[in-house]
Amino acid sequence: MQVWDPRIEMMPRDELLRLQYRLLKTLVYRLYSFSEFYRRRMKDVGVHPDDIRVLEDVQKLPFMYKHDLRDNYPDTIFTASREELVRYHVSSGTTGKPTVVGYTPNDLKNWTESIARSLTACGLGRGDVIQVSYGYGLFTGGLGLHYGAERIGATVLPTSVGNTERQIELMQDLHVTAIACTPSYLLHIGEVAEKMGISIRDDTDLQRGILGAEPWSDEMRKRIQDWLGIRAYDIYGTSEISGPMFTECAEQNGIHIWGDIALTEIIDPDTGESLAPGEKGELTMTVLQKEALPMIRYRIGDITTVDDDVCACGRSHPRIMRIMGRVDDMLIIRGINVFPSQIEHALLEIPEVGRHFQIIVDRKGVLDAMLVRVEVAAEAFSDKISDLMSIRKLVEHRLKTVLNIGVDVELVEPGTLPRFEGKSKKVIDRREL
Amino acid sequence: MEDAYIIKQISVFSENRPGRLAAIAGALKDGDVNIFAFSIAEADGFGVVRALVDAPEKAHRILTDQGFRVSYTEVIGVKMRDEPGGLYEIATVLGDAGINIEYAYAYSGRDAAVLILRVDHVRDAIKEILSRGGDLLEASAFT
Numbered sequence: 001m002q003v004w005d006p007r008i009e010m011m012p013r014d015e016l017l018r019l020q021y022r023l024l025k026t027l028v029y030r031l032y033s034f035s036e037f038y039r040r041r042m043k044d045v046g047v048h049p050d051d052i053r054v055l056e057d058v059q060k061l062p063f064m065y066k067h068d069l070r071d072n073y074p075d076t077i078f079t080a081s082r083e084e085l086v087r088y089h090v091s092s093g094t095t096g097k098p099t100v101v102g103y104t105p106n107d108l109k110n111w112t113e114s115i116a117r118s119l120t121a122c123g124l125g126r127g128d129v130i131q132v133s134y135g136y137g138l139f140t141g142g143l144g145l146h147y148g149a150e151r152i153g154a155t156v157l158p159t160s161v162g163n164t165e166r167q168i169e170l171m172q173d174l175h176v177t178a179i180a181c182t183p184s185y186l187l188h189i190g191e192v193a194e195k196m197g198i199s200i201r202d203d204t205d206l207q208r209g210i211l212g213a214e215p216w217s218d219e220m221r222k223r224i225q226d227w228l229g230i231r232a233y234d235i236y237g238t239s240e241i242s243g244p245m246f247t248e249c250a251e252q253n254g255i256h257i258w259g260d261i262a263l264t265e266i267i268d269p270d271t272g273e274s275l276a277p278g279e280k281g282e283l284t285m286t287v288l289q290k291e292a293l294p295m296i297r298y299r300i301g302d303i304t305t306v307d308d309d310v311c312a313c314g315r316s317h318p319r320i321m322r323i324m325g326r327v328d329d330m331l332i333i334r335g336i337n338v339f340p341s342q343i344e345h346a347l348l349e350i351p352e353v354g355r356h357f358q359i360i361v362d363r364k365g366v367l368d369a370m371l372v373r374v375e376v377a378a379e380a381f382s383d384k385i386s387d388l389m390s391i392r393k394l395v396e397h398r399l400k401t402v403l404n405i406g407v408d409v410e411l412v413e414p415g416t417l418p419r420f421e422g423k424s425k426k427v428i429d430r431r432e433l
Numbered sequence: 434m435e436d437a438y439i440i441k442q443i444s445v446f447s448e449n450r451p452g453r454l455a456a457i458a459g460a461l462k463d464g465d466v467n468i469f470a471f472s473i474a475e476a477d478g479f480g481v482v483r484a485l486v487d488a489p490e491k492a493h494r495i496l497t498d499q500g501f502r503v504s505y506t507e508v509i510g511v512k513m514r515d516e517p518g519g520l521y522e523i524a525t526v527l528g529d530a531g532i533n534i535e536y537a538y539a540y541s542g543r544d545a546a547v548l549i550l551r552v553d554h555v556r557d558a559i560k561e562i563l564s565r566g567g568d569l570l571e572a573s574a575f576t
């Protein structure tokens with residue numbers, strides 16, 4: 001097993017916690033002293049850098065949100081001057097204004113080091129040819145992976161997105177061993193390759209996929225691995241913390257969040273209280289060494305759990321488990337948190353129904369009732385009513401197992417459910433609260 | 434030789450919404466597909482529309498293009514004698530042979546009332562009914 005930076009990655013846990021505390025303390029003093037924005041934020045909640053005496057005191061600090069960047073468009077909360085910046089990235093907000101992030105040379109160095117550690121943990125290194133099929137440009141994916149892959153001495157094939165047939169030809173001709181892209185794009189590559197008469201499994205040297213930038217599931221991982229004959233690793237990051245930065249290790253059991261780069265908290269999205277390891281909540285990160293744009297307790301909005309135990313690979317840094325959904329998408333049904341993504345993942349495992357669905361929440365008397373509408377799959381359509389009833393029963397049973405609440409299922413005609421992502425059409429909440 | 438009696442029925446998944454049946458019938462009519470028999474099985478929230486038509490493949494294509502979930506089902510048509518107890522007789526013949534009737538519906542044929550049956554072992558059912566003197570409708574009756 002290769003480790004990129006054993007001194008940091010294998011650091012005893014107590015030492016790592018002390019390092020995090022030192023970095024946090026330094027960061028808070030710096031921000032309070034030099035940034036009007038951060039000083040005001042801290043004053044608003046009545047906290048002074050002197051109040052940070054142990055690592056847990058991070059909980060005294062105010063949260064930051066995506067809208068803080070939007071409200072301060074383009075760069076008024078940057079804590080480095082324009083002369084110090086060497087790069088911008090811009091994310092096109094799904095709603096409204098874009099957000100701009102900036103990087104000093106040290107910010108780029110830390111980003112690159114973080115990816116170098118992660119790619120090494122996935123088993124990549126010198127001799128590998130890594131096809132970077134994330135978008136290059138304003139999006140952080142392409143360039144982020146690019147420099148990380150070069151740093152570990154791998155050979156980069158910067159294909160960016162698009163022209164899939166050419167990507168497949170190059171993958172074959174240049175003996176690509178790993179690809180970094182979205183999981184759905186990799187599935188697309190697999191399909192296009194088959195149409196070209198090429199089996200990714202048998203006719204290419206591809207062994208690994210570094211997949212992310214969109215939600216995916218363990219079922220999808222299994223499908224990709226079984227079909228394409230590769231190992232698929234989850235990668236995580238968002239432009240506000242630099243970009244894609246963290247991946248799973250060879251254990252494929254959670255994404256290592258390098259503790260010297262980011263301090264991870266899981267909080268209750270409603271109360272803002274910190275939750276214990278293993279508890280499901282909103283992922284919140286403090287980027288400890290960022291110079292141009294340090295995010296303090298940044299509410300990323302993704303729901304997950306964190307595992308604090310030292311990993312089987314020996315790395316002491318905490319791992320976040322697979323993202324279960326977005327805070328914005330969370331529904332509370334009879335007091336239980338339900339994420340549409342849980343339903344999506346459950347449906348992927350049931351071939352009798354399609355992957356599209358719609359949730360209708362209603363209140364019957366004092367109780368919430370949830371109805372999930374699904375389409376019967378072509379292969380499963382039987383003209384016997386009893387078969388269709390069993391499909392409905394099966395889906396109801398599976399959803400109940402996954403969600404821990406009883407659900408009614410309705411079978412609907414194909415093509416009648418909303419095709420695009422987004423809560424507005426997928427979830428219809430008729431409760432009058 | 435049993436194959437001559439196997440009738441290809443079109444089955445269409447439909448929500449119990451007003452107008453769905455009319456939509457199916459209308460689409461077939463627009464495609465110049467003749468419908469000989471039509472039956473609807475309903476459950477809570479959805480139903481299955483079953484139809485005997487003169488051009489099953491064409492009907493399948495038309496309805497699939499319109500977004501319906503369509504499948505073929507093999508059924509048989511038993512000509513009923515104009516006397517009481519006919520259905521009981523058929524059920525007994527099939528029951529004795531261990532063949533299950535999954536559903537049945539009536540259709541008024543050109544010269545006799547016909548009972549359309551879906552059974553779990555269609556070829557065995559045909560053999561059984563013919564050997565016991567029953568009268569089956571040939572699939573060619575619909576073309």
Ligand SMILES: [Zn+2]
Pocket residue numbers: 249250251256311312313314315
């Ligand atoms: Zn590990």
